[in-house]
Amino acid sequence: MVETPRPVDDMAISVFNTLTRRKEPLAPIRPGEVGIYLCGPTVYDDCHIGHVAGPIMFDAVACWLRARDFRVRLVNNITDIDDKIINRSRETGEPWQAITRRYTDQYLGYLAQLKVSTISDHPRCSDYIPQMVAYIAELVRHDRAYVAADGVYFDIEKQAGYGKLSGRKLDEMIAGARIERDGGLRHPADFALWKLVKPGEPSWDSPWGAGRPGWHIECSVMSTALLGENFDIHAGGDDLKFPHHENEIAQAEAHSGCYANCWMHNGLLQxxxxxxxxxxxxxxxxxxxxxxxxxxxxxxxxxxxxxxxxxxxxxxxxxxxxxxxxxxxxxxxxxxxxxxxxxxxxxxxxxxxxxxxxxxxxxxxxxxxxxxxxxxxxxxxxxxxxxxxxxxxxxxxxxxxxxxxxxxxxxxxxxxxxxxxxxxxxxxxxxxxxxxxxxxxxxxxxxxxxxxxx
Ligand SMILES: [Zn+2]
Known part of the structure; x- marks a missing residue:
């Protein structure tokens, strides 16, 4: 049976939104423009195929949106502050900046070889520390985050609807959370926004003492800095839904009352x-x-x-x-x-x-x-x-x-x-x-x- 083809200029693009668990018509916040944030790699080791699968897939998404006459801003961050980087620096004696520079260059070189052409921004966490500190300070000021012994934590119980992306319940998380964490957390599943410095670690100044940002706050801040507090699409691998993306949503909604309209998750390689x-x-x-x-x-x-x-x-x-x-x-x-x-x-x-x-x-x-x-x-x-x-x-x-x-x-x-x-x-x-x-x-x-x- 031959189907009657739809006219090519009938421009209804539908996207599966992980948050609502259904396909929805793409409805950009600013007509004709689509903002996408894609979680990027932590740069401390050689690239494997998993690092580039998401960029290739979402490059194709952006290519098609451009073919459909949308202006696309595709942001793909570089996580250059993280425990894994600090550990690698400690093991090898190489400064963390040299490690992250080498693997950032390697990653960008591979993207170029793979003809990933639509990424407009590669923000690095280390370039956004003042914005991260200001963002956390807002959360503390509104009592959505609090200072504990080893850093600043997000108060998970104040966030209505926490778990809506991954479908996890807070009660289940209490059972799963490690209770032995010290420092007077209000809830065992509260997560760190700012980690106070330990000897030998890189650190930046903050109102709560020298330290560094947590992973989740890095993405919330870089995405909103480049795409606005409310943007069209947040993308990433399936394995990032929980806790990373769940926590990004919690922070952003506590801070701004909104975040990404649509969540796209790519399947992992097998x-x-x-x-x-x-x-x-x-x-x-x-x-x-x-x-x-x-x-x-x-x-x-x-x-x-x-x-x-x-x-x-x-x-x-x-x-x-x-x-x-x-x-x-x-x-x-x-x-x-x-x-x-x-x-x-x-x-x-x-x-x-x-x-x-x-x-x-x-x-x-x-x-x-x-x-x-x-x-x-x-x-x-x-x-x-x-x-x-x-x-x-x-x-x-x-x-x-x-x-x-x-x-x-x-x-x-x-x-x-x-x-x-x-x-x-x-x-x-x-x-x-x-x-x-x-x-x-x-x-x-x-x-x-x-x-x-x-
Ligand atoms: Zn991220």
Missing amino acids: YEGTKIGKSDPRMKDPEFRKQFRLDWILSSYGPSTVRFLILQGHYRRPSDFTSKQLEAQRKALGRLHRLLGPGMAEPGSPTLAEIERATASDPTLAPHLARFAEVMDDDFRTGDAIAELFTVAKLETPAALRLVRDLGRLLGLFQPGDEKDTQAETAAAGGAADQQVAALMELVLPLRQQVRLA
């Missing part, structure tokens, strides 16, 4: 269907651990393969990340690269409106463009959008291949030079190509010539 963490016993094996290291993945499969694999799924679902998967996706991407042939090298990326104008008079292609737009408008279903590109590629005409390339480029795929990542596959294709691609090559002569040159 290995052969199961969650993989640093504490997994297999992680002790360097060969196993290597598979998650970004430097190894990028040099083995190329950045365009990584981006392609991440976008093959849906941002809300966990995606499987194994060498087998990477190799399979590299082959699939190589198939598209070969079909696009000389078109890959052409610079430029037409806008969605330009693509639409070029396609409108083509009754074969117009429904595919409509379908692509429909799935992207429906909570950014990038995997279904890519599936549509494969369908269009099978049409094998120059116009169809141009459409594949231009739509892919809207999501940061098929950039000039990307074909290098899949060229090993191109070489192998001489003997072992799948029959379908070989057959298409016979029909698309100019492309075939280019493939021979490559």
Whole structure:
């Protein structure tokens, strides 16, 4: 059965809001503008694949919003003050500033390789200390936070609706909280906004004594400093819902009475269907651990393969990340690269409106463009959008291949030079190509010539 495609200019974008647990129409606070805050990495160690999955997914979200003519401000912070950083500095004797600078540069370098192009701001926590101190002082002044023996704590019991994002109840948290924390907390689940300095730790001045901010307050302050007290979308990995995002909401609502309108959470990466963490016993094996290291993945499969694999799924679902998967996706991407042939090298990326104008008079292609737009408008279903590109590629005409390339480029795929990542596959294709691609090559002569040159 053929569905009647929705007109491309019907611009209802729907987004799944974790807070309300349903899909809602995107309704920006300022018409035509979308502000997004995405929690970023704590910079104390080499990047693994988990660090860049969220940025790739939300880059695609921002790319699509831009294609739909929204101005997007996408903020992705750098956590450069944290216990893990302080511990690393203590272990190695290297100043914390040198550690955070090195891993910040490494992270930003990887984002550039992965064609993450829409992030407008990378605020660093250490640049926002005065704002954090002022924010905490407001909370203390309104008796929503209090001074205890080792720092300033948020008074969780005064926050009506605490737990609404994660669905956790305060009673359950009492049972789970560690009671042995000293220093006269009002409630065992109260969390630190300001931690007083211990010997050998970096510290900043505050009305409560020298110390440093807690993790949750860092994000509340940086997001509101750059996007306003009420902004459109707060994003992050599923594992950050509790306690990090729950506590961000509590602080911000206690401070300003509002925060992000919509919460988007991306699924975490899995290995052969199961969650993989640093504490997994297999992680002790360097060969196993290597598979998650970004430097190894990028040099083995190329950045365009990584981006392609991440976008093959849906941002809300966990995606499987194994060498087998990477190799399979590299082959699939190589198939598209070969079909696009000389078109890959052409610079430029037409806008969605330009693509639409070029396609409108083509009754074969117009429904595919409509379908692509429909799935992207429906909570950014990038995997279904890519599936549509494969369908269009099978049409094998120059116009169809141009459409594949231009739509892919809207999501940061098929950039000039990307074909290098899949060229090993191109070489192998001489003997072992799948029959379908070989057959298409016979029909698309100019492309075939280019493939021979490559
Ligand atoms: Zn955060």
